[in-house]
Amino acid sequence: MTTFRPDTAEQARDVVAWAVSEETPVEIVSRASKRAVGRPMQTGHTLDLSGLSGIGLYEPEELICQAGPGTPVAEIEAALAEQRQMLAFEPMDLGVLLTGEAGKGSIGGVFAANLAGPRRIKAGAARDHLLGFTAVTGRGETVKSGGRVVKNVTGYDLSKIVCGSWGTLAALTDLTFKVLPAPEHETTLVISGLDEETAVRAMSAAMGSPHEVSSAAHLPFAIGAGDVAGPATCIRLEGFGPSVAARAAALEGELAGFGGSQGAVEGYLSRDLWRAIRDVEPLAAPADRPVWRLSVPPMAGPAVVLAIRSAVEGADHYYDWAGGLIWIALPPASDAHAGLVRSAVAGAATGHATLVRADESVRAAVPVFQPQDPGLAALAARIKASFDPLGILNPGRMTAGV
Amino acid sequence: MKMPEPDREVLERRDEIVAALRAIVPGEGVIADDREMRPYESDGLTAYRQLPMVVVLPETTAQVAAILKYCHANGVKVVPRGSGTSLSGGALPLADGVLLGLGKFNRVLDIDYANRTVTAQPGVTNLGITHAVQDRGFYYAPDPSSQIACSIGGNIAENSGGVHCLKYGLTTNNVLGVELVTIEGEVLRIGGKHLDSEGYDVLGLLTGSEGLLAVVTEVTVRILRKPATARAVLVGFGTSEEAGACVAAIIGAGIVPGGMEMMDNPAINAAEDFVNAGYPRDAGALLIVELDGPEVEVDFLIDRVREIAEANGATSLRVSESEDERNNFWAGRKAAFPAVGRISPDYMCMDGTIPRRQLPEILSRMTRMSEKYGLRVANVFHAGDGNLHPLILFDANQPGELERAEAFGADILTTCVELGGVLTGEHGVGVEKRDLMGSMFSEIDLEQQQRVKCAWDPKGLLNPGKVFPTLHRCAELGRMHVARGQLPFPDIPRF
Known part of the structure; x- marks a missing residue:
């Protein structure tokens, strides 16, 4: 060697x-x-x-x-x-x-x-x-x-x-x-209290708006970053100061119909929030749980999650990419629940699941990539x-x- | 331009091949009459013409699969064609090949606003996708100049760009999935409405492969909400150097314009003669900078761009105050090719890319080349991304002018490579730049690319004679001599 x-x-x-x-x-x-x-x-x-x-x-x-x-x-x-x-x-x-x-x-x-x-x-x-x-x-x-x-x-x-x-x-x-x-500035709109179906619809509306949303995530639980309590639907706007302010104001109005209560985080809190979402910090501990990364059509996200959660206790998850990216941690198992996860993704018509974290023996036993x-x-x-x-x-x- | 020698044995079987295709595609879907095949003899690169052996226009994926399976089994070459707008001869027929036209694949299959995708057949035009979704305020971002005619399938083949690609990307950045048929007749689906690939990024490899790897029969693209507003600034400069410095300063200030185009003095005057857009005729260079996005942002950035332009020696500056005025600014640029067509019997449009800071160097070299070849040149330039479109003016009826124009063009493109750029920014290699590939790639580089082709098309039947200057047999490319035990253990830092 x-x-x-x-x-x-x-x-x-x-x-x-x-x-x-x-x-x-x-x-x-x-x-x-x-x-x-x-x-x-x-x-x-x-x-x-x-x-x-x-x-x-x-x-x-x-x-x-x-x-x-x-x-x-x-x-x-x-x-x-x-x-x-x-x-x-x-x-x-x-x-x-x-x-x-x-x-x-x-x-x-x-x-x-x-x-x-x-x-x-x-x-x-x-x-x-x-x-x-x-x-x-x-x-x-x-x-x-x-x-x-x-x-x-x-x-x-x-x-x-x-x-x-x-x-x-x-x-x-x-x-x-x-x-x-x-970008010179960033602001994150935070809508608290939405259920997952509504959150994904709200993120879809934001992405389909002309307000140039750069990120959209839904956190079912507080992740200990960005001073945000769960459930929180987070929508990031970036760019020149006056533009960000105007877009944030317009988007608040357009998303009011989805319910929940609206707030915003700025500056370092916003950066901290998106870094935590990016790096899957919310699911890092405990370290013995297998973690899956699912890419699906955004609107299909909640149904895929429901299919997994209704079959296994103790799962934690959140959504990025307006619902299209799901990070989910499951209880330890010799197959990391691969069959369940992949059949749930198959229900979304298109997509894939990658076993990003698991013990070596598990990664040897089940396909890591779809x-x-x-x-x-x-x-x-x-x-x-x-x-x-x-x-x-x-x-x-x-x-x-x- | 030398194409692969037609296979006499295949030509002798023509009647049999036509009959077999008729059994797959009934009725008028097979064209074997010379006069009726005439419209297919060239694409947008009209200097090269060749009648195909036969044209086939299937309507279903099953027919495409059956055609390709037949051709593969019988050793018949296939040239796929969308709308035939390629500027590099990508759809130039072969005398012993089937021309496979996808024009009848012209339906939009699915519009999904919630997931922001459109699924369409490959013959739908680029603009057709935008037309299908514009009533809801959406559009498909890549916008090649030929968008009214070019097909989305052809866009995949060529990885087409457009004036907005600095900000919104090329085709490859906007396509999510395809259904394709391999030369063996196998139907595969790649991607869908989700992002990224589960394994190798086969979709990314396919995009821009110029019809050499597979035939696309369905496409899923992402759509975007139209920007709330767009305004343009029209700035004249004394010299191209000053205009180039202004472009660098705009990007240096953190601004990524929706579009940023430059024209040189000959192009300005040709356009002005043609459409009367109000361009400053005495300017050495003209910049059109378009800002798009939320209204407040556009207004804010227009002011910044104005300041930057003035600081960089602008000799004239106008800001569009209405949609009509903005369109008028663009009218001259968009009409640049036909405008040059008016002042010259023929012209040849080149398509190299350079690092932007090399602009003054390439322009001065082009001036010298223009003298050397005795031909005029006008320049339009995607300033944001360094993509040059020199238009070489010539008269094909004058003996030797076409050859001189070709030599001038090749000289420009190899100079682009020498200055750190590339042979083609968006038009593709096709047949036009095929023989220049060696100026950018080594033989080893080109052999590796051809090995990738062999993974899809081991008999080399899909669009041969395009992109690669030398055809190799896959068996020869795959050969590998393993010198077991003969290389020393590498003497390299180790742990």
């Missing part, structure tokens, strides 16, 4: 080329903060990309930034903040949920896992912001794709397929991504083989045999 920690992209390629020549599988990590996500792997060696760290290029006026995969997210966010810019997709930090420790993630991990936060419904996911990359494929070859400009349709958009591939297609050695101006229809699964396996024909890179992390 060897851990290789290259200092250059060429060295990273040499490691993969050696692994290919030995036909030996390799675990790919950049800072390993999300090692506990996915199926357990049988890899003899680790390629640790944390040495490929640092911002190589940051051009605020071109709205682009380029960095090595091992660069801490915190370092990038600090550099952007100095220029009043941000990663608009608001990458979530899984650290609190997985290890109890935040701030350890890398930018390579963010893109490899396609992590986005509450602003995803307005600004898109990580995959919408990766402009180009260089990586080593499972053939031991260095390939590049995309570019460093925001508008580019030259060749296949391989940036999309590496985002969310969890290191199973290629080891990223360099990333170029889009950055955007950070099983696909046979045709799509076969296509995914062929795409994997097109990058990594011998199954060298993170084999089996997403699905058995891929």
Whole structure:
């Protein structure tokens, strides 16, 4: 068991080329903060990309930034903040949920896992912001794709397929991504006392308004952040001061018909609230409970939750993405209630469920990522083989045999 | 432009192929007569023409699946086509290929305001989606200039953009799901009304794949509520450098305009001759900056943009005070292509992207190239995202001018790559830029892209001759020599 920690992209390629020549599988990590996500792997060696760290290029006026995969997210966010810019997709930090420790993630991990936060419904996911990359494929070859400009349709958009591939297609050695101006102000409207059906309808009305809502979440219980009691329906407005004020006033009026009592949180309280929602802090403890992440059509959220909660006692959950993202913690079980969760999601017509946190034995026993229809699964396996024909890179992390 | 050599053996089987297609799509859905196939011989890149072997216009997913299954089993190439508005020859037929037209897939299937989605067949036009939802104040954001004609299926194939894409994204950022048919005739559904993929982002890979991976038969997109208001500022500058500095300053101030367009002096004058939009004819460059959103925000930002423009040496500045005036500001820009068409017998529209700060450099190089090739050029430019549309003016009836225009265009695009940009921002590679791919990608990069194609289309039957300069057989691409035990253990820091 060897851990290789290259200092250059060429060295990273040499490691993969050696692994290919030995036909030996390799675990790919950049800072390993999300090692506990996915199926357990049988890899003899680790390629640790944390040495490929640092911002190589940051051009605020071109709205682009380029960095090595091992660069801490915190370092990038600090550099952007100095220029009043941000990663608009608001990458979530899984650290609190997985290890109890935040701030350890890398930018390579963010893109490899396609992590986005509450602003995803307005600004898109990580995959919408990766402009180009260089990586080593499972053939031991260095390939590049995309570019460093925001508008580019030259060749296949391989940036999309590496985002969310969890290191199973290629080891990223360099990333170029889009950055955007950070909003000057933020305000969160809080409607207290709505039931879940009504809350989702209210969030749908807010999203369908012209008031440019950037996030909408419903918290059935007080989460200990943002000074908000539950049940609370939270709607975030961001932008220039006068605009935020005018939109908040208009939205209050338009949502009055849904009932409940209205309030607002501003500034650091609002930021704290959305950080907690983003990082699944409300479900972090107790740490032995499996935590699922469900993506469904927003209006289907409450029925999916009801189907799960009526079959198992002791579940806790909340909604983000206007109802379309459900985080739910269930009592410990050897299968993490996978059958129940996935049949509930199937009732929503479209969607998927990912077992984000569970013991290793559970992750070995049940599919962590949503099983696909046979045709799509076969296509995914062929795409994997097109990058990594011998199954060298993170084999089996997403699905058995891929 | 050299296309793959037609397969004589397939051409000899033409009657049999036409009969087989007629058995799948009855009636007028199969066109085999040369005169009737004429409308399909080219797309929006009219410099290249080729009659297909046969045109087939299916109406159902089952028919599409049966056609593709037949073609796959019988080694027949297929070129998919939406509305045929591609500017890069993406739908250029093949002499030995079936042209698969999706024009009859023209229904909107589902409008879901609560989840903010529309599901439509691929032949529905881009604007058709907005028309279906605009009575409730919604719209579909990507707005390519051809939106009145181009199909949503074609938008997926090309990952189409538009003047508003800096703020609202390209097609890939606005599509949620598709039903597709593989070349083997298998029907797959990807995505739906939820966000993000459960596994590999196959939808993201498919978007912008120029009809080389699969045929889309149904599309689900997200719709947005129309911004409450929009106003535009029309600013003249002495030079393109000053206009470029103004663009940088606007973005530097944290403002992301709904649209930000630049025109150079030849384009300003061509547009002004054509539509009389009130553009300053003596300006070296003109900027149109459109702010959209809540009224109070737009008013607030208009003032900021005005200050920035004045600080950056604006020589003229007008703010739209009515919807009519705003539309008038745009009229010249939107008519730029036909306006240039009026002053020249032919023109060629290029589509490179550069890092914005390289604008003065590329413009001065274009001026030199214009002298070298003896051809005029006018520039319109998506200033916010660095996407250039140089229009090269030529006369195809003059011997050698088309070839000179092509060489001029290639020179511009390779210069874009040299300056840190790319060959195509939104029109696609198609056949037009196919042979320039080597200026941006190594052979290894291109081989990896083609391996991805092999995962979908192992026989290389879907739209061959587009995007990739050299065709490789999948077996050859998949080959891998494993030198077991021969590479030394890497001498790299380890723990």
